Amino acid sequence: MKPPRCWLRGSPESRSLSTLIGLTPWPPSGNFKGKGYICQLAADFIFHRTIYSAIEAYNSKNNMIRFLHISKVFQQGSRVINALSDVNFHVPAGQIYGVIGSSGAGKSTLIRCANMLERPTSGQVLIDRQDLTKLSDWQLMKNRRQIGMIFQHFNLLSSRNVFDNIALPLELNNLPKAEIKKRVSELLALVGLIDKQYTYPINLSGGQKQRVAIARALANNPKILLCDEATSALDPATTRSILKLLKDINRRLGLTILLITHEMDVVKCICDQVAIIDAGKLIEQNSVSEIFSHPQTPLAQQFIQSTLHLDIPDDYTQRIQMQPTTDNVLLLKLAFTGQSVNAPLISQAVRKFDIDISILSSQIDYAGGVKFGVMLAEIHGLEQNRSAAIAFLQHHHVKIEVLGYV
Numbered sequence: 001m002k003p004p005r006c007w008l009r010g011s012p013e014s015r016s017l018s019t020l021i022g023l024t025p026w027p028p029s030g031n032f033k034g035k036g037y038i039c040q041l042a043a044d045f046i047f048h049r050t051i052y053s054a055i056e057a058y059n060s061k062n063n064m065i066r067f068l069h070i071s072k073v074f075q076q077g078s079r080v081i082n083a084l085s086d087v088n089f090h091v092p093a094g095q096i097y098g099v100i101g102s103s104g105a106g107k108s109t110l111i112r113c114a115n116m117l118e119r120p121t122s123g124q125v126l127i128d129r130q131d132l133t134k135l136s137d138w139q140l141m142k143n144r145r146q147i148g149m150i151f152q153h154f155n156l157l158s159s160r161n162v163f164d165n166i167a168l169p170l171e172l173n174n175l176p177k178a179e180i181k182k183r184v185s186e187l188l189a190l191v192g193l194i195d196k197q198y199t200y201p202i203n204l205s206g207g208q209k210q211r212v213a214i215a216r217a218l219a220n221n222p223k224i225l226l227c228d229e230a231t232s233a234l235d236p237a238t239t240r241s242i243l244k245l246l247k248d249i250n251r252r253l254g255l256t257i258l259l260i261t262h263e264m265d266v267v268k269c270i271c272d273q274v275a276i277i278d279a280g281k282l283i284e285q286n287s288v289s290e291i292f293s294h295p296q297t298p299l300a301q302q303f304i305q306s307t308l309h310l311d312i313p314d315d316y317t318q319r320i321q322m323q324p325t326t327d328n329v330l331l332l333k334l335a336f337t338g339q340s341v342n343a344p345l346i347s348q349a350v351r352k353f354d355i356d357i358s359i360l361s362s363q364i365d366y367a368g369g370v371k372f373g374v375m376l377a378e379i380h381g382l383e384q385n386r387s388a389a390i391a392f393l394q395h396h397h398v399k400i401e402v403l404g405y406v
């Protein structure tokens with residue numbers, strides 16, 4: 001059958017679509033005048049609607065969590081607090097998505113909106129295409145079974161042992177005893193606590209308590225897991241082991257994880273994507289590799305720097321001053337991200353501007369498969385040459401902080 005004339009007389013996009021779906025553009029080249037031009041407009045309209053609907057359908061199918069124009073206002077006496085302002089983002093199914101922000105930024109409010117522990121003042125929260133803001137309390141209670149949650153302070157019941165804590169949501173679901181036993185045994189194995197099943201929370205370490213909380217959150221086979229500062233109360237080694245467990249669960253079960261944190265190390269360690277929230281507004285969001293290689297906002301840069309721990313040696317701290325010294329050696333902190341981390345910029349600057357650079361310490365790290373780094377260095381040479389070298393490095397996206405003269 002011959003393809004409809006006006007469809008194929010459309011714009012280049014509609015023509016390429018016709019090629020994509022296997023139709024030969026007809027006529028091969030067209031002069032769009034009169035009726036033909038109207039046909040072109042109609043074709044474009046249909047094309048854009050089709051594409052738009054296709055993108056919408058794809059987004060809603062592949063995004064497990066969708067925050068649409070979420071605002072939350074708290075009223076404290078006469079004081080109005082805009083905890084969240086028009087927050088929009090989507091969490092694709094099967095991903096680990098981090099939301100990072102400083103204290104009071106609105107992280108807890110946001111994650112609590114994801115299961116309606118906090119109802120947004122306006123906006124929609126869609127979990128697996130279901131709009132939670134439209135549900136009655138009873139429907140919401142049922143719906144929450146598909147959302148597991150873990151907290152900073154574990155929230156275990158001290159009167160129940162490990163087995164019984166994990167069994168609780170299954171008991172509330174009226175599961176037969178034999179099924180509860182089977183499911184709890186699976187979960188104990190998943191979180192590595194088979195030998196602790198009869199232990200009470202008081203006799204568990206922080207990491208073990210969080211493992212129990214994770215097992216309990218997974219008891220009803222949820223589609224998503226919300227993590228509210230889940231590692232903030234743990235030491236660095238235990239934090240790493242819990243993050244490793246979460247990543248393992250995410251990969252093995254295909255579980256979608258939304259976590260909030262104030263630590264970029266957590267994001268760096270397990271997240272696929274990250275959103276940065278500041279004063280209730282979402283100011284930046286992207287894949288972890290993109291954020292680490294091309295941070296757009298000063299706050300994103302600050303969070304990245306916080307993951308690189310480079311201290312100025314004590315003897316330098318004592319000697320450093322902002323006025324030039326007799327030796328006139330400049331002390332700099334250089335931060336490399338994206339392409340600048342791989343380019344031989346230091347040796348180029350030395351050759352080009354006739355200066356010497358002495359590296360005191362440096363650190364390179366990885367996040368989302370991207371390298372980034374920080375360096376502490378002395379620069380020796382004439383003032384104008386050093387300034388030109390600094391301008392050269394800045395031009396190549398090296399962030400430079402002048403620490404002073406030593």
Ligand SMILES: Nc1ncnc2c1ncn2[C@@H]1O[C@H](COP(=O)(O)OP(=O)(O)OP(=O)(O)O)[C@@H](O)[C@H]1O
Pocket residue numbers: 074075076081082083101102103104105106107108109110262
């Ligand atoms: N129930 C409430 N009533 C009034 N104000 C609230 C309430 N909950 C949160 N807020 C305010 O909303 C803002 C965001 O708070 P939220 O707890 O979401 O921030 P956060 O980023 O999680 O901070 P932190 O990391 O310190 O926990 C803050 O100004 C807070 O004081």
